[in-house]
Amino acid sequence: MPEGILCNKTPIKTDEQLKLTLSDSRGTKYYAEMLELEVDSDALWALVQKTLKSRTKTWLEICAHCGLCAESCFLYQVNGRTPKQVPSYKIQSTLGQIVKKKGKVTNEFMRHCMDVAWSQCTCCNRCGMYCPHGIDMGVMFSYLRGLLYSQGFVPWELKIGSGMHRVYRAQMDVTTEDWVETCEWMAEETEEEWPGLEIPVDKQDADIMYTCNAREPKHYPEDVAEAAILFHVAGENWTVPSEGWEQTSLSMFAGDWECCKDNVQNVYDAIERLNPKRAIGTECGHAHRATVIEGPYWTGRPDGLPPRPYIHYVEWLAEALRTGKLKIDPAKRIKEPVTLQDSCNYVRNQGLKDITREIISYIVEPGFFVEMSPNKEHNYCCGGGGGFNGIGMYREQRNVALRKKMDQILDTGCKLVIAPCHNCWDAIRDLEEEYEIGIRWSFLKPLVIGMLDVPEHMLPKDEE
Amino acid sequence: MYDFLTGPMLWLTFAVSFGGLLVRVVLYIKGLSQQLDRVAYRAHMSYGLKGAFNSIISFLNPIGARVWRIRPGFTLMFFAFHIGVVITPIFLIAHNVMLQENLGFSLPALPSGVADFLTWMAVVAGLLLTLRRVAFPEVRILTTGYDYLMMVITLAPFVTGLIARYAIGDYQFWLTAHIITGEIWLLSLPFTKLSHVVLFFMSRAQIGMDYGIKRGGMKGSSLSW
Ligand code: SF4
Ligand code: SF4
Ligand code: SF4
Numbered sequence: 181m182p183e184g185i186l187c188n189k190t191p192i193k194t195d196e197q198l199k200l201t202l203s204d205s206r207g208t209k210y211y212a213e214m215l216e217l218e219v220d221s222d223a224l225w226a227l228v229q230k231t232l233k234s235r236t237k238t239w240l241e242i243c244a245h246c247g248l249c250a251e252s253c254f255l256y257q258v259n260g261r262t263p264k265q266v267p268s269y270k271i272q273s274t275l276g277q278i279v280k281k282k283g284k285v286t287n288e289f290m291r292h293c294m295d296v297a298w299s300q301c302t303c304c305n306r307c308g309m310y311c312p313h314g315i316d317m318g319v320m321f322s323y324l325r326g327l328l329y330s331q332g333f334v335p336w337e338l339k340i341g342s343g344m345h346r347v348y349r350a351q352m353d354v355t356t357e358d359w360v361e362t363c364e365w366m367a368e369e370t371e372e373e374w375p376g377l378e379i380p381v382d383k384q385d386a387d388i389m390y391t392c393n394a395r396e397p398k399h400y401p402e403d404v405a406e407a408a409i410l411f412h413v414a415g416e417n418w419t420v421p422s423e424g425w426e427q428t429s430l431s432m433f434a435g436d437w438e439c440c441k442d443n444v445q446n447v448y449d450a451i452e453r454l455n456p457k458r459a460i461g462t463e464c465g466h467a468h469r470a471t472v473i474e475g476p477y478w479t480g481r482p483d484g485l486p487p488r489p490y491i492h493y494v495e496w497l498a499e500a501l502r503t504g505k506l507k508i509d510p511a512k513r514i515k516e517p518v519t520l521q522d523s524c525n526y527v528r529n530q531g532l533k534d535i536t537r538e539i540i541s542y543i544v545e546p547g548f549f550v551e552m553s554p555n556k557e558h559n560y561c562c563g564g565g566g567g568f569n570g571i572g573m574y575r576e577q578r579n580v581a582l583r584k585k586m587d588q589i590l591d592t593g594c595k596l597v598i599a600p601c602h603n604c605w606d607a608i609r610d611l612e613e614e615y616e617i618g619i620r621w622s623f624l625k626p627l628v629i630g631m632l633d634v635p636e637h638m639l640p641k642d643e644e
Numbered sequence: 645m646y647d648f649l650t651g652p653m654l655w656l657t658f659a660v661s662f663g664g665l666l667v668r669v670v671l672y673i674k675g676l677s678q679q680l681d682r683v684a685y686r687a688h689m690s691y692g693l694k695g696a697f698n699s700i701i702s703f704l705n706p707i708g709a710r711v712w713r714i715r716p717g718f719t720l721m722f723f724a725f726h727i728g729v730v731i732t733p734i735f736l737i738a739h740n741v742m743l744q745e746n747l748g749f750s751l752p753a754l755p756s757g758v759a760d761f762l763t764w765m766a767v768v769a770g771l772l773l774t775l776r777r778v779a780f781p782e783v784r785i786l787t788t789g790y791d792y793l794m795m796v797i798t799l800a801p802f803v804t805g806l807i808a809r810y811a812i813g814d815y816q817f818w819l820t821a822h823i824i825t826g827e828i829w830l831l832s833l834p835f836t837k838l839s840h841v842v843l844f845f846m847s848r849a850q851i852g853m854d855y856g857i858k859r860g861g862m863k864g865s866s867l868s869w
Contacts, residue, residue: 312722484858531864
């Protein structure tokens with residue numbers, strides 16, 4: 181069987197196909213079909229020749245095989261330092277072989293590559309900082325994922341994930357109507373407590389266009405409400421687009437580059453349509469990476485920048501606190517040891533390391549902030565990045581991966597972890613579920629709302 | 645024989661070696677693609693160059709990068725090897741005499757004691773680096789015959805040079821061997837992994853530009869390697 185009904189080289193493009201794939205519980209049938217999936221060596225090799233240029237090609241060739249990258253990879257560390265987890269080995273034995281064999285590889289080999297690409301690397305880009313040649317496995321593994329995706333060798337959840345993005349332009353089946361309704365509903369609910377609060381949809385020429393992670397409207401709509409509260413208190417002139425509001429990209433984890441482009445274009449179109457002064461994304465690392473850091477390249481923007489300044493939530497929050505748009509009641513600052521998770525996706529990928537610490541300086545009583553070690557651009561992945569969190573088949577390996585973060589957190593002695601990234605937040609939640617170390621974790625929004633010094637006129641009248 | 649090896653053959657070697665390396669650099673730069681690499685090289689050249697510079701300098705400095713600082717043993721071996729291998733042949737007095745005879749100019753020459761020391765340093769560090777490949781599982785798994793071959797090609801001119809220098813055995817033979825192995829080494833530069841003599845700078849500059857432009861440089865945060 182060259183291609184299966186569920187497992188094949190064609191991306192999920194229709195709602196029907198999506199539902200069909202979803203109905204295959206845990207991907208049992210999907211993975212069974214994968215055993216028979218044929219590798220199209222010619223297409224694979226043609227793709228390699230077209231896309232394997234200077235950087236990746238040279239990296240494969242000049243890797244000194246020095247092993248310095250070994251210790252830099254948290255997966256190597258938590259897996260008993262098995263040589264099979266040395267970053268360079270992981271890529272040489274997968275991508276390296278595909279190139280060496282000019283694409284003439286077997287089904288079994290491709291499945292092996294899939295295991296390595298999705299369960300032995302979270303594309304956290306840490307090893308790249310430790311290689312004398314600057315060889316970044318995170319980049320190489322993203323590339324490998326693209327090759328694997330094109331041949332249909334992709335974990336079931338991510339095939340669905342990128343299918344969701346293709347069909348709904350959101351990582352979940354949240355339609356435009358669902359989204360707009362959620363905004364209206366949240367505005368109504370929140371207005372009782374915050375008179376005058378609005379969630380304006382499709383307002384032209386606002387100062388801010390806010391975008392988020394589809395998980396928010398789907399699973400924690402209160403996050404949308406919290407964003408609204410903070411914009412409201414800060415007196416911002418803001419809006420959300422009815423279309424192009426979802427900035428995450430499971431397709432980026434899946435290696436479905438065509439889909440990545442389509443989704444980001446959708447967000448950029450919203451920017452062009454509504455003409456805001458700037459865009460602000462939610463507390464999510466990979467969403468930021470997709471729409472702000474990588475997105476401009478997917479859509480072919482020559483300056484590598486989104487159509488308007490587009491910042492991460494931490495940047496807006498720091499600014500609002502710095503300029504006094506939001507005021508913290510000193511009595512309500514955090515007075516317990518607290519630590520911070522640096523998200524690879526905006527720290528190692530966009531340098532946003534000091535700005536989060538600036539926020540900390542406003543919301544934590546001096547002396548209570550404890551750094552993880554190492555931190556900032558040298559921080560380790562939370563353990564669930566790059567799609568790892570969501571793939572059932574690799575749950576066990578993911579749980580092992582969480583141990584590095586567990587140790588880092590335990591070493592700080594803190595019970596509270598601030599995680600301004602959806603994926604890190606999830607990983608830390610799972611970490612507590614799995615290992616029960618007695619910690620709490622939080623996004624910034626609820627923490628800040630809890631300690632706001634709210635101007636009198638914004639409070640509900642009946643409270644007086 | 646000697647005249648041929650140090651005459652036409654030497655010039656041919658230089659031409660192929662340096663010409664080849666130049667070609668590799670040019671091809672590298674030509675193969676960069678802003679969309680594939682996801683780095684807007686042209687649009688933000690000044691940020692890019694700053695990042696490239698930071699990246700190269702950090703790794704040429706034995707305490708410039710965290711990976712060097714946390715592994716002093718390896719760092720010492722690595723720098724001893726590379727300094728020995730690069731500096732000695734360029735500034736060796738005997739090589740300079742040859743240069744003077746052929747081209748009419750020479751570079752400042754190393755005192756022979758220093759040159760001896762550097763050569764020994766390169767050889768010993770090279771052997772230690774090789775031993776390390778065998779000793780540590782995380783390096784062993786990466787190592788292939790090709791890696792050993794590269795080390796042999798690199799060390800051969802130094803070992804033969806030392807033997808000739810101390811006049812052990814037949815001087816003429818070892819001198820010839822030294823010249824031949826030296827030429828093999830030079831000829832290998834553009835065609836093997838030894839091309840990292842130039843591609844190191846290319847690759848480092850490239851990732852440096854990535855960081856300098858897209859990954860934080862434009863947010864005013866310079867990466868601490
Ligand atoms: S540190 Fe770099 S050069 Fe050394 S083995 Fe790892 S990837 Fe290769
Ligand atoms: S990118 Fe991260 S997870 Fe992947 S090999 Fe490098 S350090 Fe390990
Ligand atoms: S989930 Fe968070 S910590 Fe993990 S790779 Fe992504 S950004 Fe990094």
